[in-house]
Amino acid sequence: MKPSRRDGMLLALVLLGHDGGYQVVHGWPVLPESDMLGIVSAVAVDSHNHVFVFDRRDRAWPSSDTLDTTPIDSAAVRVFDGKTGVLLRQWGSRTFALPHGITIDASDNVWLTDVALHQVYKYSHDGVLLLAVGERGVPGDDTLHFNRPSGVVAAPDGSFYVSDGYGNNRIMAFAPDGRFRFQWGHKGQGPGEFDLPHGIARDQAGLLYVSDRSNARVQIFDARGRYLREWKGPALASPNNVAIARDGTALVVDDGGKVLIPDRSGIAVLAPDGTLLERIGRYGNYDGQFVAVHSVAVGPDGAVYVADADGKRVQKFIRGR
Numbered sequence: 001m002k003p004s005r006r007d008g009m010l011l012a013l014v015l016l017g018h019d020g021g022y023q024v025v026h027g028w029p030v031l032p033e034s035d036m037l038g039i040v041s042a043v044a045v046d047s048h049n050h051v052f053v054f055d056r057r058d059r060a061w062p063s064s065d066t067l068d069t070t071p072i073d074s075a076a077v078r079v080f081d082g083k084t085g086v087l088l089r090q091w092g093s094r095t096f097a098l099p100h101g102i103t104i105d106a107s108d109n110v111w112l113t114d115v116a117l118h119q120v121y122k123y124s125h126d127g128v129l130l131l132a133v134g135e136r137g138v139p140g141d142d143t144l145h146f147n148r149p150s151g152v153v154a155a156p157d158g159s160f161y162v163s164d165g166y167g168n169n170r171i172m173a174f175a176p177d178g179r180f181r182f183q184w185g186h187k188g189q190g191p192g193e194f195d196l197p198h199g200i201a202r203d204q205a206g207l208l209y210v211s212d213r214s215n216a217r218v219q220i221f222d223a224r225g226r227y228l229r230e231w232k233g234p235a236l237a238s239p240n241n242v243a244i245a246r247d248g249t250a251l252v253v254d255d256g257g258k259v260l261i262p263d264r265s266g267i268a269v270l271a272p273d274g275t276l277l278e279r280i281g282r283y284g285n286y287d288g289q290f291v292a293v294h295s296v297a298v299g300p301d302g303a304v305y306v307a308d309a310d311g312k313r314v315q316k317f318i319r320g321r
Contacts, residue, residue, distance in 0.1 A: 039055070039060065053078045054099040071096065100114065153200050194212050196212070201242045212239070233276075267306060293306055
């Protein structure tokens with residue numbers, strides 16, 4: 001992705017605090033009295049416009065290499081009505097240790113990754129476990145184990161891909177029943193190599209988009225893992241996640257990285273060719289602003305939902321009228 005003069009102008013507007021065409025929906029979501037969100041790692045939307053939030057509650061990212069595998073007592077999956085923001089249900093108490101990625105497939109099954117437990121899960125829409133892949137609490141680099149898996153995405157036929165990101169820097173492909181099929185990638189900076197593949201998404205044509213976070217790029221592959229192209233440039237500093245809208249535009253979570261200026265925290269909206277169209281939000285703790293964005297999802301009506309991990313909230317954005 002070659003940066004253009006227009007890219008630089010748009011980025012400058014963002015750093016000055018100007019927003020694009022998306023507007024925040026104030027008062028969304030609506031939480032019960034005496035309840036609040038915790039460290040929200042990810043967000044996804046199903047075909048019913050129900051918004052699923054993967055909530056770590058008060059479980060912080062470890063300051064050392066030791067991961068706490070004690071299950072979180074409270075429900076980790078919270079489901080909100082996309083239109084009203086009302087909490088519909090919640091599940092997953094005493095199940096997850098360090099929630100990370102969430103996505104929903106074409107049949108409204110819920111796919112989740114847990115970094116501390118080194119596992120990937122498939123749940124029914126209502127929270128019934130259908131499939132678990134990986135050995136609970138045991139990391140590894142073979143075809144039966146993960147090492148801190150970061151994201152997962154499923155194809156319409158039930159096959160799925162996992163970004164085995166923090167420990168192994170690879171993408172793994174599985175059959176619908178969880179059998180390993182193939183993999184690609186290792187640590188590096190070249191095409192098809194990774195330095196923390198943090199999230200993975202799929203478009204309607206079956207192409208895969210991998211947020212290669214520490215390489216400051218999004219790499220694009222076909223369904224067999226063949227490298228096609230990448231998006232890289234001043235629009236992306238630390239891409240955590242990506243979502244593909246129905247019109248083909250990509251929304252890329254960019255938290256700016258730990259050593260960069262905080263005002264990078266926001267969503268880069270890219271055209272299918274990787275050109276920067278606009279950005280959503282900036283650094284801050286008011287409505288429409290973010291502390292450390294971690295995940296983004298697009299609803300069937302085009303609404304955008306953003307999980308702000310350190311800000312401990314999920315926000316909804318819609319196109320301005």
